[in-house]
Amino acid sequence: MARPVIMRIPPFDATKDSEITLSWMGNRAHANRIIIYDNDTNETVFDDTVSSFALKHTIPAHTLENNKKYLVQAQTFDVENVASPLSNKVLFFTFATPDFYFEGLPDDRTVTNSSFTAAVHYYSQDWEAVSKYVFYLYDASKKLLLQSSEMTDGFDISYAYRGLDNHTAYYIRCAGVTVNGMELDTGYVGITVKFENPNTYARIYATPLPSQGCIQVATNLIIIQYNGTDSFSYMDGMIDLRGKTLYYDEGFSVKEDFTVIIRGMYLWQNAELFRMCNKNAGLTLSSHVYSGGKLRFRLVVPNGVNRYLLYSDEQVFENKDMVTVIIRRKNNLYQLKVFVEPSGAAVSPVWLGGD
Numbered sequence: 001m002a003r004p005v006i007m008r009i010p011p012f013d014a015t016k017d018s019e020i021t022l023s024w025m026g027n028r029a030h031a032n033r034i035i036i037y038d039n040d041t042n043e044t045v046f047d048d049t050v051s052s053f054a055l056k057h058t059i060p061a062h063t064l065e066n067n068k069k070y071l072v073q074a075q076t077f078d079v080e081n082v083a084s085p086l087s088n089k090v091l092f093f094t095f096a097t098p099d100f101y102f103e104g105l106p107d108d109r110t111v112t113n114s115s116f117t118a119a120v121h122y123y124s125q126d127w128e129a130v131s132k133y134v135f136y137l138y139d140a141s142k143k144l145l146l147q148s149s150e151m152t153d154g155f156d157i158s159y160a161y162r163g164l165d166n167h168t169a170y171y172i173r174c175a176g177v178t179v180n181g182m183e184l185d186t187g188y189v190g191i192t193v194k195f196e197n198p199n200t201y202a203r204i205y206a207t208p209l210p211s212q213g214c215i216q217v218a219t220n221l222i223i224i225q226y227n228g229t230d231s232f233s234y235m236d237g238m239i240d241l242r243g244k245t246l247y248y249d250e251g252f253s254v255k256e257d258f259t260v261i262i263r264g265m266y267l268w269q270n271a272e273l274f275r276m277c278n279k280n281a282g283l284t285l286s287s288h289v290y291s292g293g294k295l296r297f298r299l300v301v302p303n304g305v306n307r308y309l310l311y312s313d314e315q316v317f318e319n320k321d322m323v324t325v326i327i328r329r330k331n332n333l334y335q336l337k338v339f340v341e342p343s344g345a346a347v348s349p350v351w352l353g354g355d
Contacts, residue, residue, distance in 0.1 A: 001026060001082070001084050001085060002024060002025045002084060003084060003085045003086070003087050003088070004022045004023065004024040004074045004075065004076045004087045005022065005024070005087060005088075006020060006021075006022060006023075006072060006073075006074050006087055006088075006090040007020075007021040007022065007023060009072070009090060010182060010183060011092065011093040011094065011181055011182040012092075012095075012182070013094070013095065013096055013097040014061070014062065014063070014065055014066045014068075014094040015061055015062060015096070015097075016061050016097075017058055017060055017061050018058070018059045019058050019059070020034060020056065020057045020058075020059065020074070021055060022055040022056070022057070022076065022087075023055065024055060024076050026076065026078060026084060027078040027079060027080075028053065028078065028079060029053065029055060029076040029077060029078055030051060030052075030053060030077060030078065030079050030081075031050060031051045031052065031076070032050060032052065032055060032056075032057055032074060032076045033048065033050075033057075033074065033075040033076075033083075034046070034057045034059075034072055034074050034075075035072065035073045035074075035075075035086070036059070036063075036070050036071070036072045037070065037072070037073075037089075038068070038070065039068070039069035039070055039091065040068075042071075045063075045064065045070070046063050046064070064094050066094045066095055066096045066126060067095060067096070067125075067126040068093075069091060069092070069093055070091070070092055070093075071089040071092075072089065072090050073086045073087050073088070073089050073090075074086070074087045075087070093180050095124065095128050095178075095180070095182055096124070096125050096126055098122060098123060098124035098125075098128060098178070098182070098184065099121055099122060099123040099124075100121070100122050100174075100176075100184040100185070101120065101121055101186050102118055102121075102172070102174070102186055102189050103120065103121040104119050105118070105191070108192075109190055109192060110191070110192050110193075110194055111164065111191050111192070111193045111194070112195045113164075113193075113195050114162070114163060114164050114165075114195065115161060115163065116161055116164075117158055117159065117160045117161075118135065118160075118161060118172055119156075119158040120157040120158065120174050122157055122184075124178070128178045128179065128182060129154055129178060129179045130154035130157065130176055130177075130178055130179070130184070131152070131154075131177050131178055131179045132150050132152050132176055132177060133151055133152075133157060133174055133175065133176025133177075133184065134147055134148055134150055134151065134175060134176065135148040135151075135159035135161075135172070135173070135174050136148075136172065136173040136174070136175070137161060137170060137172055138171040138172075138173065138188065139169075139170060139171075140168075140169040140171075142171055142188060157174070157176075159174070164193045165193060166193055166194065166195055167194055168192070168193050169192050169193075170191050170192075171189060171190050171191070172188075172189050172191060173186055173187065173188050174186045232244065232246070238265070242266060254276075257330050257331070258328070259326065259327070259328045259329075260274075260326070260327045260328075261325075261326050261327075262274055262285070262325045262326075263322060263323070263324045263325075264322070265319065265320055265321065265322055265323070266319050266320070267317075267323045268287075268295060268317065268318070268319045269287060269289070270287065270288050270289055271287055272284060272285075272286045273285050273286060273287060273325075274325075281301075281302045282301075282302065283300065283301040283302075283327070284299070284301075285297060285298070285299055285327065290314075293316070294314040294315065295314070295315045295316070295317075296311050296312050296313070296314055296315065297311070297315070297325055297338055298310070298311050298312075299311075299327060301334060308334060310334055311336070312325075312336050312337070312338045313338065315338055315340065317340045317342075318342070318343055320343035321340050321341060321342050321343050322343075323338065323339070323340050323341075324338070324339040324341070325337070326338075
């Protein structure tokens with residue numbers, strides 16, 4: 001007669017009812033039995049038989065003790081009350097349910113900024129360490145908007161949510177697992193984003209750019225949602241990327257013609273400045289200073305088995321000059337234009353645009 005198989009038993013809190021699930025390939029069972037032993041003493045601490053067609057068995061709350069190891073065996077009885085052999089023994093753990101909840105949130109759950117850092121309080125009286133966890137953001141209907149990468153720092157369980165829309169309701173959540181497999185979950189916690197921008201941030205600035213034949217429209221409000229670990233600083237409406245990399249890997253869709261405008265300072269260098277790609281192809285913008293004291297920007301675009309290579313005119317500028325590089329694709333043909341605003345001219349934010 002076949003032996004029943006005990007399915008995986010994740011750690012559980014012995015002060016609560018817990019359920020063990022069995023698998024059996026024999027005749028339909030009408031009862032099952034489990035025997036639980038203390039792993040340290042091999043003493044039987046629970047021996048119970050229940051009449052049920054379901055291959056499940058409940059361990060009542062407070063039958064076992066927390067912070068201990070146990071072994072369990074199972075046995076099934078078919079409709080003729082014929083007992084199967086005992087299953088192999090399976091080891092499992094019991095732990096008190098750890099504290100795992102968001103802390104430091106406003107009492108009314110109102111966030112007054114477009115970004116905020118959510119911190120989770122974790123405490124296990126059994127010293128059960130956290131193995132990994134993930135943060136989630138949902139809209140008001142609990143549709144998933146984003147999730148963080150898998151994190152493992154058990155001492156600082158936090159995540160910076162960025163780019164939240166004003167006058168919008170969200171749910172935040174963190175779920176993880178301990179080193180022994182106990183599941184952790186803060187549950188869905190509702191927040192409302194409501195912030196008022198000071199006048200200096202509410203103004204819209206229009207700057208004519210005669211050399212480019214256009215008008216730049218900008219504000220002082222900076223919202224940036226990105227994937228990465230670097231922290232960035234801002235000054236005079238610009239983001240400081242010296243020695244750092246900013247990258248996005250979601251939220252963009254470029255299917256046809258487009259224009260990308262890159263503006264920045266301290267571009268007198270040999271470096272790769274910008275890359276845009278998908279799973280199949282992409283483009284790369286780099287700069288190179290030649291021995292004659294002049295710089296040229298280079299655009300490389302894969303084109304089948306070859307590559308599309310385009311150089312800008314030779315440039316001479318100071319590191320503090322504002323440089324604008326425009327990349328445009330029209331009917332699969334590319335253009336590369338460069339404009340230099342000498343230092344002391346009106347400084348504009350670094351920005352990317354597309355049409």
